[in-house]
Amino acid sequence: MATQKIYAGVALRETRARAGLTQRAFADRLGVSLPYLSQMENNHRPVSAGVLLKLASEFSVDLGAMAVGDAERMVMDMAEALADPLFDNAPPRADLRLAATNAPALARAFLDLYRAHREGQERLAALDEALGAGAQNATSSPWEEVRDFFHYCDNYIDAVDRAAEHFARARPELRPLDRAIAALAGRGIEVTLAELGSGPVYLRDGQRITLNAAAEPATQAFQLLHLLALETRGDLLEATLELARFRSPSARDIARLGLANYFAGAAMMPYGRFLASARAERHDLERLAHLFHASLEQVAHRLSTLQRGGDRGVPFFFVRVDQAGTITKRHSATRMQFARFGGACPLWNVHQAFETPGRFLRQLAETPDGKRYLLLARDVSKPAGAFGAPVRRFAIGLGCEISHARDMVYADGLDLGNPQLFEPIGVSCRICPRPNCHQRSVPPVDRHIRIPQDRPGPLPYEIA
16 A cells, blocks of 8 residues: 655744744755755645654654544545536645645635635525525634634643643642632632532522522533633733634634633643543543543533644544434544535434444444444433423444544444444535445436436436
8 A cells, every 4th residue: 555645845934933043054954955845845746754754853743633624624635615506617635735735725714715705695595495584694704714723723721721631730639529618718719519400500690509409400500611711811811812813702602611611621630641541542532431430522622622643532523412413513533524515414323323322332334435334322311400401412423543442441342353344425415425324315416317217216316
C-alpha cells in the first residue's frame, strides 16, 4: 500500500509562527534547505518523513493530527456541499484538497456561502408550507458558526482546558459538586438545595442560588461549574472569543456559553487525570462516569476533546441525536465526518439505541473510503423529574478508527480481523457511492441512474 503523502503547508507556517522563527532558522532546525522549506510551506511538495520526525521531536507536533487536520475536514465538507444538484460538475478531490491546503480562508468562505444558500432555501420552503400560520423566521447561522469554531479546533480549547485543570487541582479531594459549591462560597455566593420538581437546575437571586434537589448530581455539578466559569473566568472566555472573530453578536453569545460548558466538563474531568483513567479503564464509560461523578454523555463528550498537543488521547468522534435523527451535537477528531447539509446515514447504530434503552450497542463499520471503525451507541434519556413532565430522549454515539479499538473495552469479543463483520455505512445518501444500499433514501447526485422495467427491487432505480 502506498504511503499517504501529507501536504501541510498551513500547519508548517503556523508551527514556524508559534516558534517565532524566520524561514531560514526554521529550515535549519528541520535540516532542510530554504527553497525546500518554501516549497513545502506552499504545498508544492509533500512533507518528507525526515521533516515529520523533526516536527515531532523539535516542536511536539502531533503527526496524526497533521495527517487529518483542518484541510481534510474542509475537503469532506466541500465535497458534500458540491454534491448538491446546484453544481453541474463537482471538481475532483485533488482540486478540493489544493483549495483547502493553499487557500483555507477561501474554502471556509465557500462553505459559508453555501450554508447561506441552503438556509435561504429552507426558509423559503418553510414559508411556502406555513404561509399565514405564524411560522418562525429563525436562522441557524450563528449556531452553525459556533459549531464550526469547535469543529475546526478539534473540540479542544487549550487555554480553557488548562484553566479548568488548574481549578480542579486546587481541591482534588472534593467531588465536582462540592468543589463548585466551595468555590462559589469563596465568592460570597450561597448554594442551598430545594425541591423544584421538573423546574430548572437552579434559581439565582443575587448572591443566593437554590439548587434543584431533583436534578442528577452530575447535572447539578456541571451547571454550577458553568456558572463559575462565567463568574470567575470571564476575561479568559472573552480573550478566546476575540481570537475566534465571530461575525455576529449572537454567535459570540452562543460561543461564550459553549466555552463555559467546556470549562465545566474539563473541571469535572481534568485532562491529565481523566486521560490516565481513560487509558487504565480502557475507555469504559460507566467506570469513568463513576470515578468522576459524571453522566455517560458528559464522559463521552469529554473523551472527544482529549486532543492536547504532546499528550493526545484516542481520536474519537462523538455525536448526539434526537428521536427524529437530527444531530444536536457533533465533534470528530477522526476521519469520520458528519453530514452538515442533509440527513445522516440510517445504518449507524446510534439510530437503533432508542430501541434498546439502557444497553450499549456495538458496531463494526466501514465507510466508502475504506476506513473501518468501532462504533458505540446508547440512549441517554433525561429524567422528567415529575409524573407527566416531558422526558427528553437522546442517543449518543462514540467511535474510533479500528486501529485504536484494542484500547476500548467494548472491542472485547469482537473479531476485528473479519472483514465480513464490518457493516458498510456512509456520511449521507447524496454523496454515498454504494450502489446496493437497502436504506438509500435518494440516489447519489454524481451518478447516473437507470429505471429498470423488468424486475422489482428495494429501490425504484439502479445506480450506473
